[in-house]
Amino acid sequence: MATDELLARALASLGDDGPVSAEAIRRLTDPAAVPESMTIAEAADLLDVSAHTLRYYERAGLVAVARDALGHRVYDAAAVRRLVFLTRMRLSGMPMRDLQHYVDLVDAGADTVPERLDMLIEHRDTVRRRIRELTLSLAATEFKIATYGGEAAPESVE
Amino acid sequence: MATDELLARALASLGDDGPVSAEAIRRLTDPAAVPESMTIAEAADLLDVSAHTLRYYERAGLVAVARDALGHRVYDAAAVRRLVFLTRMRLSGMPMRDLQHYVDLVDAGADTVPERLDMLIEHRDTVRRRIRELTLSLAATEFKIATYGGEAAPESVE
């Protein structure tokens, strides 16, 4: 199945791993483990953002969140799933503006599926370009570290 | 030699190429091709930043630039080399603050070489982490594109 291939490729391309990616992979491959509903503190903790940021996302129209009898936010599974998506997209550099547009499309119904796919594909390409940029900068940095001669020519290699 | 290995690895990890990386590789591997001195417009063009940005970097103390009889900036080879380094570091996410510190260290003399290397190594690790994050987000995005079911479960996979 394509699913396994994609995950396998992702894992393979990570090389020697660290705590960050292990955590992230768990989240990527384990979309369950989400309680029926959560408080803002629990959601913030799960998503690794601040409660302030979650309120900000809600204000920005990215996600609707219900309230309990006390007026406190109640994050149900759907809200958390959407926020997992949103935070991942933010982490990979998609602007708030685009995310606002994307959720508008979702709310607009099935007709917008093609446009949504276009957005995802464009984002994918953007991320790929960014990875290439960073890979190149990484190589340059490793080169500089490896050949660091000291004083006389601090930028001579660059 | 280690140099060839590093470059080979960088090239290999780029996969199928595009105009961006080809351009970047040329710059990476061809540190010559820099005239004896350049105007701000030529430097901006070479470095792919605006003249405004170059003046800003100078104001920020990142690079010293000489003037000609008319008061116009003259970017000599050393300045351009430093700016190539600086813009690469900026592109890979190093904050202005750190770059200011780095150039302060360069100006402070050979005693600071170890600290400079520490900074480069830390930056290298930061870039590696970022690449891993992006690789993961890329996999998630590709997964979503591949499995996009449409309306009912827009975030069900995330």
Added chain:
DNA sequence: GTTTGCGTTCGAGCGCGCTCGAAGCCATAG
């Protein structure tokens, strides 16, 4: 019964990295 703690709303403020506009100087083109 008061303190502690977690939540609420609203709006302002901030850190970053540019980005731009105004006013002026100088040289070459028409």
Added chain:
DNA sequence: CTATGGCTTCGAGCGCGCTCGAACGCAAAC
């Protein structure tokens, strides 16, 4: 001779994505 264009300095402004503070509500703990 005058426009045009590219440069100069200076300081202000901006877009982004949060981040924070103030003032308040409610509930469980001591």
